[in-house]
Amino acid sequence: MFFHVQRLINEIVADEPDPGAANALQEGLGGQFGEMRTMMQYLFQSFNFRGPDAKPYRDLLQGIGTEEISHVELIGTTISRLLDGSPRYQGSPTDPVDTPGAGGAIPLELAKSAGNIHHFLVAAQGAMPVDAAGNPWNGSWVYNSGNLVLDLIYNLMLESTGRLQKCRIYEMTDNATARSTIAYLIVRDQAHENAYARALESLGVNWRTALPIPKTNAEQFPEVARLLDLGLQSKQYTFDLTAQSEAGKIFQGPSPSNDGTNLMATEQAPEGVPSVIAPERFEEFSPGLDADLLELIQATAEMEMEPVSSSFGPVT
Incomplete structure (x- = not known):
């Protein structure tokens, strides 16, 4: 079973709306290497897992897959915040829906030229299960071979590519709302890289020569550096209410990142931050x-x- 705690896994910093950044983040949500892909891939691998003697590996996959659900929630909420109020967020909630907003703009004028017009036409200024080009999320991306070594190698590649893309998205925008979420996901992608790398090492696979993790120098980003100082790249949560997870048998010892930290899987879940429902959008007739x-x-x-x-x- 899965339980939902009504808290976001990380704080979303407030800033001005930015539809362009929202559309870039759609790649990190519904793209080939986005959070919907990792969520579905790891959960399906854990659902279909075989071999009770390898339970620690199943528990590791399930814990990371469960965390990815919260990442889908986080990045989806961030996209909504980046769209929320655009383009007349300075208008009065009591204004008629066709009253010009800031600078005389009509309510949805910006939708014609910024970001993805479907954010406004279809989703009422909210996230969608698509990539940055508007292509629907594709379930055929999910890799679940049934072979543990192959799945772990593929997962390590998936996390590495996802982190690389998020570093590119970070460089595309200076919006604090977008960067607060992107930085958190960059660091957690590194934690998951560490998890799959350690799992491969425990199986005798020399992944460093077969699949080197790309160097992104993400620690130069201030928001990322702050999270690295907290050791967030070396933690993995169990999300297990019954204390039966054996993922800690794998996620332990010196970090494969060679950053001087030790891997730790003793926490059930992060504390999180309060989750707040967005205000009404009168120009979208929402709700x-x-x-x-x-x-x-x-x-x-x-x-x-x-x-x-x-x-x-x-x-x-």
Whole structure:
């Protein structure tokens, strides 16, 4: 089973909307080497895993795959924040939907020339399961051979390529919202590279000569350097509520990154940060609820929470 904690795995720094950066981030979400790919690939490998004696490797795949779900949530929310309010975010929420915004712009004028017009036409200024060119995410990208060594080699290549692409996206924008998420994912990609590299080493595979990890010098990025100083590249979470994960049997010892750190898999999950729902977008008619509907929703929510409160106490 999977449980959802309503917190984001990392903080998204506030900045101005940037539809162009949002579209670049779509590659990191729905591209061939994006977070949807890693999520599906590792989870399917763990679902189809065979051989009970190799349980630590299954647990490692499952832990990383579960983390990737939170990465999909993080990058999708970031794309929404980069689009949220564009292009009339300085207008008043009480204005009619066709009132000109900042600088006299009509509500969705920017959509014609910035980023991906489908962000505005189809997704109400939100993320979509597509790449930066608008191509739908493709399930055929998922590699699940059933052979543990082949899968681990492929996963190491996938994380390395994903980190390389995120470094390129980082260089495309100075938007703090985009960079806060990109930097976090760069460092966590390195942690997952370390995980698959260590797993291959434990199987006697000399991956350094067969598949060297590309050097990106990502530590020069200030946001990345701060996370590296916290040792985030050398942690792997279990996301296991029953303390049965054996991934720590693999994710241990000196880091394959040769950065002087030791791998640690003792934490269940990161603390995370509060998750906040984005404001309404009146020009998109999103969510498009009037006062009577909002009152009905609130009343329904209170009714649904009654059995929860009676069983577990008040929900805060």
